[in-house]
Amino acid sequence: MRRGSILQLVGLGILFGGLATLVAVLIPWLPPVASRQRDRIDFVFWFTTAICIAVFALVAAVIAYSLIKFRVKPDDDSDGPPIHGHTGVEIVWTAVPAILVTAISIVSGVVLVKNEQVPKDHLNVTVTARQFAWSFAYPDEGNLTSSQLRLPLDKTVKLHLRALDVIHSFWVPEFGQKQDAVPGQDTSLVITPTKVGTYPVICTELCGLGHALMRSTAIVMTKADFAAWVREQKNAAAAPPGEAGKAVFASNGCASCHTLKDAGATGTAGPDLDKLPAYAKQAGKPLEDFVRQSIVDPNAYVQPGYPKNLMPSFSTLPKDQLDSLVAYLVKSSKGGGS
Numbered sequence: 001m002r003r004g005s006i007l008q009l010v011g012l013g014i015l016f017g018g019l020a021t022l023v024a025v026l027i028p029w030l031p032p033v034a035s036r037q038r039d040r041i042d043f044v045f046w047f048t049t050a051i052c053i054a055v056f057a058l059v060a061a062v063i064a065y066s067l068i069k070f071r072v073k074p075d076d077d078s079d080g081p082p083i084h085g086h087t088g089v090e091i092v093w094t095a096v097p098a099i100l101v102t103a104i105s106i107v108s109g110v111v112l113v114k115n116e117q118v119p120k121d122h123l124n125v126t127v128t129a130r131q132f133a134w135s136f137a138y139p140d141e142g143n144l145t146s147s148q149l150r151l152p153l154d155k156t157v158k159l160h161l162r163a164l165d166v167i168h169s170f171w172v173p174e175f176g177q178k179q180d181a182v183p184g185q186d187t188s189l190v191i192t193p194t195k196v197g198t199y200p201v202i203c204t205e206l207c208g209l210g211h212a213l214m215r216s217t218a219i220v221m222t223k224a225d226f227a228a229w230v231r232e233q234k235n236a237a238a239a240p241p242g243e244a245g246k247a248v249f250a251s252n253g254c255a256s257c258h259t260l261k262d263a264g265a266t267g268t269a270g271p272d273l274d275k276l277p278a279y280a281k282q283a284g285k286p287l288e289d290f291v292r293q294s295i296v297d298p299n300a301y302v303q304p305g306y307p308k309n310l311m312p313s314f315s316t317l318p319k320d321q322l323d324s325l326v327a328y329l330v331k332s333s334k335g336g337g338s
């Protein structure tokens, strides 16, 4: 090959490689980074992208060069020279991709292992997924519960996922990983938040009618703010029954499907809880019994106009929480509030 041809090929390669690099770098393809695990995943993405750009530049340069250089002359009707393969070239185009794919596998493997590592002093959070809400419990903090995932900055947290009904999947784009919550199986996910902020928690497994509504919020706070929040929650748990019920309502995600003025809930997938007294009359039951039954055994009476089997049973709710929730719903639906 002449020197001129090599220079032209290199020039084309730089041109196509440069264009592809601009597309990769200038367009914000990924959400902002907010965890150490996501940093590592992004490294794998960029490592792979760099390899892809190099291969693309090489292929595009050879194609463009051939199109220009070997274009058929208008009066040339002759056949091209017969070609029977080239062992040397074939070995190269098999060996090089094999090496590149192996390199990507090794880098991915190292990142996967690192992303599952938890230091001794990590925080545990139990993530419960049910149709159609997330709830979060902190076993290290007296098992306090929350409908939002609150995390301290720079502290590694291990999420223990469980599902009460069907398969759900936990995803915070800024944290970079997804993990399924499967009934009867323990799955986990490790996160080390690196940026204070509020991020969406999304269910990414089609889990039923309310799948699109199955969202929560992850709030990353400074360590001091997190400690203050824990203290506040522990005090609130010791509050009078009315308020305790309101907390149970919030931490079990009732608001994602139901409307209840007193709790500021505006969900519409299920019946409007401000109308509970009227519904109880329709069902022919005393209000308190009706509310309790509807929580523990929702299919015993389904308000006309709403689908059967939509509401999951909350029969696993601890007795004291169930009592305070019933008390709260009875009181607030009568317009009493807490």
Ligand code: CUA
Binding pocket: 129, 130, 131, 132, 167, 168, 169, 203, 204, 205, 206, 207, 208, 210, 211, 212, 214
């Ligand atoms: Cu839970 Cu989709």
